[in-house]
Amino acid sequence: MTPASAATPAANTPGWSRESMQARLGGSGGGGNKAEAATLRRARIGDAMLDWACRLSAALIALMLISLIAVLVHSAWPAIKQFGLGFLVNSEWRANEIERPLRDSAGKLILRDGEPAMETLAPAFGALPVIWGTAISSALALLIAVPISLSAAIFLVRVAPKLKIAGAASFLIEFLAAVPSLAFGIWALFVLAPFFQKYVGPFLHRILEPLPGLRWMFYESTTVAGRTIERPIPLTGRDLFTGSLILAIMILPIVTSVSRDVLRAVPRTQIEGTLALGATWWQSCVAMLRYGRSGLLGAIMLGLARAAGETMAVTMVIGNNNQISPSPFAPAQTMASVLANEFGEATEGLHRAALLYVALILLTMSLIFNVIARRLVVGKLASRNQ
Amino acid sequence: MNHRLVRTVASLAFGLSCGSAWAGLSVEAGEVRLSGAGATFPAPLYTRWVSEYEKGHPSVQIDYRSIGSGGGVKAIADKTVAFGATDAPLSEKEIAAMGGTDSVVQFPAALGAVVPAYNLPGVDKPLQFTGAILVDIYLGRISSWDDAQLQKLNPDVKLPKTPITPVFRTDGSGTTHVFTSYLGTQSPEFKGEVGVGKQVKWPLGQGGKGNEGVAAVIQQTAGALGYIEHNYAIANKISYGAVQNKAGKFVLATPESVSAAGDASSATLKGNVLRADVWNAPGDGAYPISAFTYIVLYKQLENIKTDAEASALLGYQRWTLGPGQKFAAEMHYAPLSEKVQAAALAALSSVTHQGKPIPVQP
Numbered sequence: 248m249t250p251a252s253a254a255t256p257a258a259n260t261p262g263w264s265r266e267s268m269q270a271r272l273g274g275s276g277g278g279g280n281k282a283e284a285a286t287l288r289r290a291r292i293g294d295a296m297l298d299w300a301c302r303l304s305a306a307l308i309a310l311m312l313i314s315l316i317a318v319l320v321h322s323a324w325p326a327i328k329q330f331g332l333g334f335l336v337n338s339e340w341r342a343n344e345i346e347r348p349l350r351d352s353a354g355k356l357i358l359r360d361g362e363p364a365m366e367t368l369a370p371a372f373g374a375l376p377v378i379w380g381t382a383i384s385s386a387l388a389l390l391i392a393v394p395i396s397l398s399a400a401i402f403l404v405r406v407a408p409k410l411k412i413a414g415a416a417s418f419l420i421e422f423l424a425a426v427p428s429l430a431f432g433i434w435a436l437f438v439l440a441p442f443f444q445k446y447v448g449p450f451l452h453r454i455l456e457p458l459p460g461l462r463w464m465f466y467e468s469t470t471v472a473g474r475t476i477e478r479p480i481p482l483t484g485r486d487l488f489t490g491s492l493i494l495a496i497m498i499l500p501i502v503t504s505v506s507r508d509v510l511r512a513v514p515r516t517q518i519e520g521t522l523a524l525g526a527t528w529w530q531s532c533v534a535m536l537r538y539g540r541s542g543l544l545g546a547i548m549l550g551l552a553r554a555a556g557e558t559m560a561v562t563m564v565i566g567n568n569n570q571i572s573p574s575p576f577a578p579a580q581t582m583a584s585v586l587a588n589e590f591g592e593a594t595e596g597l598h599r600a601a602l603l604y605v606a607l608i609l610l611t612m613s614l615i616f617n618v619i620a621r622r623l624v625v626g627k628l629a630s631r632n633q
Numbered sequence: 634m635n636h637r638l639v640r641t642v643a644s645l646a647f648g649l650s651c652g653s654a655w656a657g658l659s660v661e662a663g664e665v666r667l668s669g670a671g672a673t674f675p676a677p678l679y680t681r682w683v684s685e686y687e688k689g690h691p692s693v694q695i696d697y698r699s700i701g702s703g704g705g706v707k708a709i710a711d712k713t714v715a716f717g718a719t720d721a722p723l724s725e726k727e728i729a730a731m732g733g734t735d736s737v738v739q740f741p742a743a744l745g746a747v748v749p750a751y752n753l754p755g756v757d758k759p760l761q762f763t764g765a766i767l768v769d770i771y772l773g774r775i776s777s778w779d780d781a782q783l784q785k786l787n788p789d790v791k792l793p794k795t796p797i798t799p800v801f802r803t804d805g806s807g808t809t810h811v812f813t814s815y816l817g818t819q820s821p822e823f824k825g826e827v828g829v830g831k832q833v834k835w836p837l838g839q840g841g842k843g844n845e846g847v848a849a850v851i852q853q854t855a856g857a858l859g860y861i862e863h864n865y866a867i868a869n870k871i872s873y874g875a876v877q878n879k880a881g882k883f884v885l886a887t888p889e890s891v892s893a894a895g896d897a898s899s900a901t902l903k904g905n906v907l908r909a910d911v912w913n914a915p916g917d918g919a920y921p922i923s924a925f926t927y928i929v930l931y932k933q934l935e936n937i938k939t940d941a942e943a944s945a946l947l948g949y950q951r952w953t954l955g956p957g958q959k960f961a962a963e964m965h966y967a968p969l970s971e972k973v974q975a976a977a978l979a980a981l982s983s984v985t986h987q988g989k990p991i992p993v994q995p
C-alpha cells in the first residue's frame with residue numbers, strides 16, 4: 248500500500264459524530280458515579296461551545312462570499328447602470344476620449360460655419376474581447392490538457408499499481424499543482440515564448456500557411472480611417488496559443504488527480520465484468536471512462552474554472568491586446584489579465600467600474616463552474632461509499 | 634510583472650513600521666518627518682534627491698512613495714501627504730477639488746523623455762524616425778523594417794526584412810500620455826482613430842505592463858518597437874532612435890536636448906500653477922517627445938501642522954530646484970533650464986504656512 252491510498256480507508260471509519268462520543272462517555276461507567284457525571288457535564292458544555300464555534304466559522308465563510316459579491320456589485324454599479332447586459336457583447340474597450348472631425352458616409356469632412364465639425368467619442372467599455380480571450384484560451388487549454396489528463400488517470404489507476412509506482416507518479420503530478428503560478432509564468436515568458444518565437448512559430452507558419460483556408464491564422468487586418476490594411480501577424484511567441492499552452496500545463500494536475508479519484512471509484516466488478524465478456528484492455532478502459540463520465544465531466548469543469556481565473560502566468564505570455572482575432576497566433580487578453588494589467592492605474596470612475604464589472608462576471612462564471620463540478624464529482628464519489 | 638504585489642507588501646510594511654514608530658519610539662526633538670507620494674516615473678530621481686538632501690540636513694526625514702500619478706493627486710487632495718507628484722499636470726477638475734487655482738501650487742521638478750526603443754540584431758547605429766513613420770508603424774501601415782520609407786530615412790543602415798511588432802503600455806501611464814500626445818500632433822488620423830490619453834486602444838501589437846513589461850517584450854522579440862522612458866532604455870541597454878523635431882532636425886534624447894524642449898516653453902510659465910506641454914517643442918536642439926514631471930503643494934500648506942515642517946518642506950523643494958538639479962542628468966532625466974527653474978522658484982515663493990510667511994532654512 249502506498250501512503251496516498253492508505254489514507255483513504257481512514258475516512259470511512261465511523262466515530263467522530265456527537266452521538267457516538269456520548270454513547271462512549273455514557274456507556275463506559277454505567278452511571279451513578281459523581282465524578283463521571285461531572286465529566287459528562289463538562290463534555291456537554293464543551294460540545295455546545297465547539298458546536299457554536301463551528302457554526303460561527305461556517306457562517307463567517309458564507310458571509311465573506313456574500314459580502315464579496317455585494318461589494319463587487321456596488322463598485323461596479325456605475326458600469327452596470329451605463330452598459331447593462333450590452334457590456335457582454337460590446338467589443339470596444341477604450342479608456343480615453345477621442346475628439347475627431349465628423350465625416351459623412353462618403354468619408355468627406357462635414358463643415359459647419361467653414362470649420363470642420365467635431366465629434367467627441369466618450370470612453371467605451373465592452374467585455375467581449377476579454378470574454379472571447381478567456382473562452383478561447385480555456386477551451387484550447389482543455390483541448391490540450393484533457394486527453395493527457397485522462398490518459399494519465401487511467402495509467403495511475405490501472406497500470407501504475409502493477410508497476411508499484413502509483414504513489415510516486417501521483418506525487419509528481421500533484422506536485423505540479425503546488426508550483427506557484429508566477430513560477431509557471433516566468434518559465435513561460437523566458438523559456439516557452441522564445442522557443443515558440445524561434446522554432447515552433449516559424450515551423451507552423453511554413454507548413455500551415457500554404458494549406459488552403461488557413462490564411463486567417465497568419466494575417467491580421469486593421470481599419471484606419473475607413474481603409475483596411477492587411478499585414479502578417481508577427482510570430483512573437485506571446486499570443487493566445489502560448490497562453491493556452493501554459494494554462495493547459497497548469498490545469499493538468501487538478502484534472503488528473505480528480506479524474507484518478509473518479510476512476511478509482513469505478514467498482515472492480517464493472518471492470519472484471521467487461522473483461523469476462525471478452526473486452527480488450529482498451530475496451531474495458533473505455534467502459535471505465537463511460538461509467539465515470541459525470542465525475543470526469545466534473546473534473547473537466549474544475550479545470551475550466553481554474554483556467555478561466557488564472558492570472559499571472561497568462562498575463563505574462565498572452566500578449567495583452569484587447570482585440571478579437573480569430574488567429575491563435577495573435578495577442579489576446581483574458582478577463583483576469585485585463586484586471587492585472589489595468590486595475591492599478593485605473594483611477595477614472597467608469598474605467599474602474601467597468602473593470603469591476605469584468606471581475607463580477609468572472610466571479611459569477613467561476614462560481615457556476617465550481618458548483619456544477621462539485622455536484623458532478625461529489626455525487627459520483629459519494630455513491631461509492633454507499 | 635508582480636511589482637504591484639511587491640509594492641503593496643512594501644507599503645504595508647512601511648505602514649506597520651510607521652505605526653510602530655509613532656506608537657513606540659518617539660521622534661527625537663527637532664526632527665521633522667515629511668511624506669510625499671505619486672508618480673513612479675521620476676521616483677528613482679526623487680529617492681536620490683531625498684538621500685542627498687538628508688545627508689546635508691540630518692534633522693529632516695522624507696519618505697517618497699511611488700504609487701502612481703493618480704494616487705499622488707488623490708493623496709494630496711486628501712491631505713494625507715505633504716506633497717504630491719504627478720506626470721500629467723492637474724486637470725481643471727482636480728484643481729477645483731483642491732479649492733481652486735488660488736489654493737494650489739504646481740511646478741515642474743524635472744523633465745523626462747520617451748524614446749522609440751527597438752530590438753534589431755545587427756543594427757548598432759541609432760535609427761532615425763519621423764513622427765509620421767511612428768504613426769504608420771503603430772497604425773499597421775508599415776509592417777516590416779525594410780519598408781522603403783524607413784530605409785530612405787536611414788540610408789547608412791541595411792535594414793532587415795523583419796516584421797515590426799509594435800509594443801505598447803497596457804496600464805494607464807504618463808508615458809503613454811506623452812507618446813500619444815506627440816503622435817497626435819503629427820497625424821490628425823492618429824488623433825481621430827487612436828486618440829490621446831493615459832491609456833488608449835491600440836489597433837494592433839503587443840502589450841506590456843509598466844516600463845519593465847514593455848522593455849521585456851522588446852528585449853525578447855526581434856523586430857519589436859516600443860515606447861519607454863529614456864532612463865529605462867539606458868538602464869536596460871535597449872537601443873533607441875533619434876526623432877525628427879519640429880525644426881526638422883533628428884535629435885536623440887539627451888539631458889541637453891530634453892532640457893532644451895522644456896526651455897522653449899519657459900515664456901508661458903507664469904503664476905503659481907505652472908504647466909506646459911513640451912512635446913513637439915520648437916528649437917533646433919529640442920527633443921520632441923519630452924515632458925515635465927510636476928510637484929503639487931497646497932499654497933497655504935493647510936495639510937502641514939507645524940512651522941518647522943512647513944519650513945523643512947519649502948527648504949527641500951527649493952533645494953531640488955537649485956543644487957538638486959545636477960543629479961537629474963546623472964540619473965538620465967533632464968534638468969530644468971535656468972529660465973524654467975526661475976519660474977518654478979517664483980511659484981514656490983508664493984507658498985505660505987496658513988497665511989504666515991515661512992522662514993527660509995539655512
